Amino acid sequence: MEMRDISVFRAVMQAGTTSKAAALLGVSQPAVSQSVRKLEIDSELRLFDRVRGRLVPTREALALMVEVDRYFMGFEMIEHRVRSLKSFGLGRLAVAALPALGSGFMPRAIGAFGLGSRCIQMSFQIMSSQQVYQQVSSGQLDFGLMADELSLSGVEHSEFLKVRGVIVMNAQHPLARKPLIETADLLEHPFLALNPEDSSRRRLEGGLRHEGKALRPIIETPYSNSICELALQGVGMGMAHPVQALDYLARGLLMKPLALEICFHTLLVFRPGPPLSENAKDLLRVMRIQLASDLERVVKALGTTC
Missing domain, CATH: 1.10.10.10 (Winged helix-like DNA-binding domain superfamily/Winged helix DNA-binding domain)
Incomplete structure (x- = not known):
């Protein structure tokens, strides 16, 4: 052929x-x-x-x-890389994040990174954990943020964030004035759930099973931002990633702690072999500073520890 x-x-x-x-x-x-x-x-x-x-x-x-x-x-990625090398030399940074941290947290971190003052070109993508893993393992990304629901064969990894999930709802919800959401509340009101394959969803269902309860969601969706949007529209309440939920507080979304401790785990993954560039290390440092700031906002919104 x-x-x-x-x-x-x-x-x-x-x-x-x-x-x-x-x-x-x-x-x-x-x-x-x-x-x-x-x-x-x-x-x-x-x-x-x-x-x-x-x-x-x-x-x-x-x-x-x-x-x-x-x-x-x-082949097109190779062509793009050649053009990038012509324009920026080796000063290129490619990162990706899962949606929960990609739509709000990462833009805040990149803004604090001061990209405009650095002689580099950056590629930032929001993609599924599966895609993050594939592109890191194939060398297309310097590093990525992904959930803990996949095999990590062929990549180096460390924990970037472990944080308790929050229950989100709008201000008109019957539980809007309740300071702490109990597991029984999840069964008595329309519940918005992440997809069954989501690791935090599995942990939630495992915790409920231990109490002899079963989750009966009215909607399943893959991303926390969809949970937040649906909650704002009054469809129900759901468990969401708290850092993602921060982006919706100004629009009236409420965050509530859940009595049952269910955590979201985010992993930092990178390819074994060559060390990270100085630009990549600098971005990671800024990301951790931004994360600390975001978690302080979560604590303030909840009125408790996260």
Whole structure:
């Protein structure tokens, strides 16, 4: 198989028609059709059904496209890295965080980091813990923040944060004036839950089982920010990451301590081998300072220790 034919195949899959793919590639439509046919012959796969003059991808084409996209994404990242090296030399920093710390905490930390005064380019991504792990282990990130729900094979790690979850609700909730939420309250009012695979959700259900109780959520969602938004809209109350919940206090969200101690664990992960750059170490130092500040705000909002 030739790389040119694979590139044409990708263009057809992305554009949807041979004519649009031809325009995208700057070649003729017959040339596109010829490349597609050649790839089918070389691969011994039927990649498209011909339906009323159009190419309809087969299941084999869809499966192949996953691998083709993975290849091209890697190549495009190399191109991006080359451009970055031309512009910034080795002064580049790539980090990622899970959503609970990515939307509010990390921008605050990056702001305090003083990026504008440093001769570096930074890539900051918000992604799932699975994606953080994959990109750290493949060397695409200097470090990342992820939850403790996955295997950590192939990466170095340390605990970045362990903090008790909080119950969030709006000011009109029946329990808005209650200072401490009991486990029985979680069963008597509509509850918003993180997805079953979330480690804090599993810990919550384990604690309830120990008391002979079972959680019956009305909604399951993967992220604490969704819990906070739904709580603000009066859908119910739910357990959320307290640092994430800080971002919603100004809009009227209430945070309450839960009598049962259920913690969120965040891990700092980085690739073994070369030491972190000085810029990465500086950012981590600023992140820890910002974290201490955020946790003080959590304590103030709860009127207790976290």
